[in-house]
Amino acid sequence: MPRATREATVVVLLDWQGRVVWISEKDPVRGPGEAAEIYVREDYRTPVQKVVHQVVYHRTAQQLQLVNENGEHYRVWVWPLDSPDVAVCALAIAIPEELALLSAREQDCLKLLGHGLTARMIAAKLKIAVSTVHTHLKRSREKLGLPSLEALTSFAARFGDTFAVFPSGEMNLMGH
Secondary structure (H helix, E strand, O other): OOOOOOOOEEEEEEOOOOEEEEEOOOOOOOOOOOEHHHHEOHHHHHHHHHHHHHHHHHOOOEEEEEEEOOOOEEEEEEEEOOOOOOOEEEEEEEEOHHHHHOOHHHHHHHHHHHOOOOHHHHHHHHOOOHHHHHHHHHHHHHHHOOOOHHHHHHHHHHHHHHOOOOOOOOOOEEEO
């Protein structure tokens, strides 16, 4: 599973047309001048174009989850810059691909668990029954192949801030 290391983190600067100006990868496969969307799996290209457009033209920060051309999953924060040569900065952090297996509610529960909330507190915050929280946590643990609640709690604490709704086969866009 990826960790929040320098190797699992990529910073990309884009120009006003959404072309790469600079990328932090040590040996990028492609160089400057390429469109940002070519770095992602084909089914994510149109949504990435939309996010870049939103950031460039509407000057609003965005968040998304995507899969790159190598099948690696990333959580990406994208925000506008005010430079004549650089319009967009994107910070991409590798996340476990297993997150795609979790439902939106399971991810909601794990995010709150990772922030130290108890099952009762999660239930109150999400306005669901405590038994439903336990069911979501149990299913999450099974889907992630984790042996115990303690392992699930550790996973949630480590990756909790990368959770967002990431339905299997779809990209999540969250405007901020």
